[in-house]
Amino acid sequence: MLAAAPILGSEAIVESTQQASSKISCFEDLRGRVLAVPSSTVQDIYVEEHYPDIKLDRFDTEADMMLSLQQEKCDGAIMDDVICYALVRKTQGVTILPDSPVPPCQMGVVFGKHNQELCNQFNAFIRQLKASGELQTIMERWIKHFDTAEMPNLPLPTQGEPIRVAMEPCTEPIVFIKNEKIAGFDAELIQRFSVYINRPVEIVEMEYDSLIASTTTGKADMAASGILITDERAESVLFSEPYYDSHSRVAVLTKNAHPSIVSGNEGEQNLGIWGTVVRSFYRNIIEERRYMLLWDGLKVTLHISFFSALLGTILGACICYLRMSKNRVLSNIAKVYIDIMRGTPILVLLMMMCYVAFTKFDNTPVAIITFAMNFAAYVSEMFRTSISSIDKGQTEAGIALGFTPVRTFCYIVLPQAIRRVLPVYKGELISLIKNTSIVGYVAVADLTRASYIIRGRTFDPFFPLLMVALMYFLIAWLFTYVLDRIGNKVC
Amino acid sequence: MIQIKHLQKKFGNLEVLRDVNLNIKCGEVISIIGPSGTGKSTFLRCLNLLEQPTGGSIVIDGEEVLNGRVNVSKLRQKMGMVFQSFNLFNHLSVLENVCIGPMKLLGKSREEAESKARELLKMVGMAEKASAMPDELSGGQKQRAAIARCLSMDPEIILFDEPTSALDPTMVSEVLSVIRALARQGMTMAIVTHEMSFARDVSTRVVYMDEGIIYEIGTSEEIFEHPKRERTRVFVNRIRDFHFAFHSPDYDRFLLKSEWQAYCNKYFLTRESMRKAQLIGNALFRMMPLDKGTLDFYFRYSEHTREMSMEVLLPIGASPVNVEGNTVIHELCSKVECNHEADRVKYRLCMRHKNR
Secondary structure (H helix, E strand, O other): OOOOOOHHHHHHHHHHHHHHHHOOOHHHHHHHOEEEEEOOHHHHHHHHOOOOEEEEEEEOHHHHHHHHHOOOOOOOOEEHHHHHHHHHHOOOOEEEEOOOOOEEEEEEEEOOOOOOOHHHHHHHHHHHHHOOHHHHHHHHHHHHOOOOOOOOOOOOOOOOEEEEEEEEEEEOOOOEEOOOOOHEEEHHHHHHHHHHHHOEEEEEHHHHHHHHHHHHHEEEEEEEOOOOOOOHHHOOEOOOOOOOOEEEEEEEEEHHHHHOOOOOOOOOOOOHHHHHHHHHHHHHHHHOOEEEEEEEOOOOOOHHHHHHHHHHHHHHHHHHHHHOOOOOOHHHHHHHHHHHHOOOOHHHHHHHHHHHHHHOOOOHHHHHHHHHHHHHHHHHHHHHHHHHHOHHHHHHHHHHHOOOOHHHHHHHHHHHHHHOOOOHHHHHHHHHHHHHHHHHHHHHOOOHHHHHHHHHHOOOOOOHHHHHHHHHHHHHHHHHHHHHHHHHHHH | OOOEEEEEEEEOOOEEEEEEEEEEEOEEEEEOOOOOOOOOOHHHHHHHOOOOEEEEEEEEEOEOOOOOOHHHHHHHHHHEEOOOOOOOOOOOOOOHHHHHHHHHHHHOOHHHHHHHHHHHHHOOOOHOOOOOOOOHOHHHHHHHHHHHHHHHHOOEEEEEOOOOOOOOHHHHHHHHHHHHHHHHOOOOOEEEEOOOOHHHHHOOOEEEEEEEEEEEEHHHHHOOOOOOOOOHHHHHOOOEEEEEEOOOOOOOOOHHHHHHHHHHHHHOOOOHHHHHHHHHHHHHHHHHHHHHHHHHEEEEEOOOOOOEEEEEEEEOEEEEEOOOOOOHHHHHHEEEEEEEEEEEEEEEEEEEEOOO
C-alpha cells in the first residue's frame, strides 16, 4: 500500500509478491500495523494488552475511524459489529475481516447508583422483551435492515415525571438522527420502556464520554448509546441486564484485503468530480432535511455567543473596575480572578461548571456563564490597559473644566478608550465565538455538534465541516460588523 | 475674590507647600515665578482642588471651599485652567472641544454653544482650524484652542500652569499675546511662568515662590528691579555662583582650575571675562592668609545683567587685608566693599563692566 511504484521488471515481481503477502486476510495480519480503535473501549483495552505490536490510533467516533481508514492513515478499524455492518454498507471499498480476537461484550443501559428502582424496572422490561422474542425482532430489524428500518409508532405517554435519558445520537444503527428524529435500536428500546412504565422520556444529547458521568452527577437518570458493560464501569454505575451481545469486527480497505475475504464486486459508477460534489452535498445537507440540524445548531451557537459576549463584557467591565480600584483587596481579588480564568483551559472550566458546580441546571445557561466568565477575564485586562493608556491630562482637563469624575470618564476617557480597545476586543470576540464550539462536550447541540451528527450518518467529512466553517466565519463577520457600526456611533 | 490662608500640601513626607497666604482680587493678573520644584504648579492645582490641600483655607467669594461641603465641580466651572501639556480632548475636533463644556455642563443648545465657540476661536485666531482634530495642530495652536475651551465656560478666573513651557520658542509669542489680550480685557488670572519679561509686562503683582512659601510678593518693578530678599535677587537676576573653599596654602590648584573651567563653559563666560576674573583671583589669593583656616571664595555672575562679582570670606579671626591697594584689583574692579559677617571679614569686589 505504501510501496513505491516499481521501476524495473525484476523489482516489480518482488514487489508484487511482497504485496500479495502483505494483504490482510485475518486479524493476525494486522500485527505491526496501525489499528483505529474507539478510545477507552473494550477493544482498545484488549488489543493493547494482547497485541502490543499493533499501534493504536484512538478516536471518539466510529465515523472518524472510518475516515481515517479511507485516508489510509490506519490499516484497520475495530468496532462493534452493529456499527461496523452499517458503516461498511455506506462506505465504498471497505471489507470486514472474518475474525476478531476481542471477546464479545454485552451492551447495557446505565443508571446512577441511586437509581436502583428504575434499573429494576428496566430489567423486568428487558426480561419481558426477551421472553416474548420481541427483542430479537427489534435487533434484527435495525441491524440487518437499518437503512429501511423505521421507529415504531407508539402511543408515547405525556403525563408524569419524565425520565431523562442521556444519549449520543451519532451512531447508526444504535442511536442516530433520521429525518430530524431520534432513531436506532437503543432509541426504540427507550421508547418502548417509556410506554412500559408509562412515563414520558426526555432525551439529553451529549458526547459519548459524558454519558456515564451524567448518570452519577444527576444530569440524566439513565444513559443508553450502545454502552458496553465492563467491570470498571460497573464500579461507579449500575448496569441493566445485557440486551445485546456485541462482537467486535475489523474493517479494512478492500484493496488491502486478501481476495479470499472480499465478497462480491462492489463497483460504484463514476460520477465525476462535479457529480460527486453534488451527490455529497445532497446527502449531507439536503437529504432528511439535514440543513435543519445545521440551522438549529446555528441558532444555539448564535444564542450562546451573543449572550456570553454581552454578559462577559458587562462582567469584564466590573472586573476592570475592581482591578483599577484603589482598594488593594478589591484589586487583588480581581487580579486573582483574572489569573485563574486565564490559566484554566476553557474546556476544563466548562466541564467543571456543568458536572461539578451546577449539576442541577440546564447546560446552555451554565455554558453561557462559563464563556462569559472566561471572556470577562480577558476583556477586563484589555479595558484596563486601554483606559490607563489614556493620558492623565485628559481626565484632569475634564475635571478642571467642571465635569464630575464620573462624567469625565463617560465623556472624555471612555470614548477614547473604546476606540483603542476595539481592534483587540474584536479579536477576542471572534475567538469567543469559535471557542463556543466545545459546548458539544456538555451536551449542548450547537453548530459543531450538528456537523458531528451529520457525519455520524453520512461518513463524509467534507460538506458538514465546510458548511460549519462557513457558518462560523459568517457569525464572526456579522458580530464584528455590528461591533464596528456601534463603535462608529460611540466615538 | 480668593483668600488663601496658611495653605499646606504634603506628598507623603515631602512638604511642598508649607504656608501660603495670598489674596487675589478681581481683575488682578498674578504671575507666580520661582525655581523648579518649589510648588508653584502645586499651588495652582490646589486652588481648583485638582490637588487636595492638606491644611489651611481657601475662601472663594466668601465661601470656604476646603470643608467638603462645596460642590467642587460647580466651583471649577467658574475657574478655568490652562495646562502645560494643553490636554485638548483628543477624540473631539477643536470646535467640539470648545462646545462640550457649555453643552454638557451649562445645558446650552448645540447652536448656541457653537456660535459662542466660533466667536472664541476667532478671538484666539483659531477659527480656521475649527474642524481640525487636536493631533493636526501645532503646540501653539493647541494651547490657543485650550484657552478658547477654558473661556467657553465664562470663568471668573483662569489659572495658567506654565502655558508656554511645552512650546517651541517660535510658538511662545502667539500664546503669550492671547494671554496679554485677555489681561487687557480685565480677566482675573494667575499665571505660573518662566517667561520673566512676559511676567514683568503683564502682571499687576508678581509672586516669588521658594521653600514652599510666598517668599516675596510685589509689583513687577518691586520684584524685578528692587528685590528685597537675597533668593529673589538671585532668581530674577539669574545669578550663578561659583564656590571654592581654600583649606590650606597647598590647595588643589588643578581641582580649582578644572571646576572654574567647567563653570565658565556652563554659563558661557567670555574669554575676556575669564581672563579678568583670573587676574583678580590670582592677585587676591596671593595676599590672602591661606594658612589661618578655611577661606571661602565666591564668584557670582548674573545671566540677566551680566554683572560679575566676587566674594571672599576670610578665615575666622583673620585680620583684614589691604585689598583696595592692589593695582590689578584697583584697575579691574569698579567697587570693593569690606564688611564683617559674624566673626569673619568679607570682601565684595564688583568687576568693571566691559562696556563701561
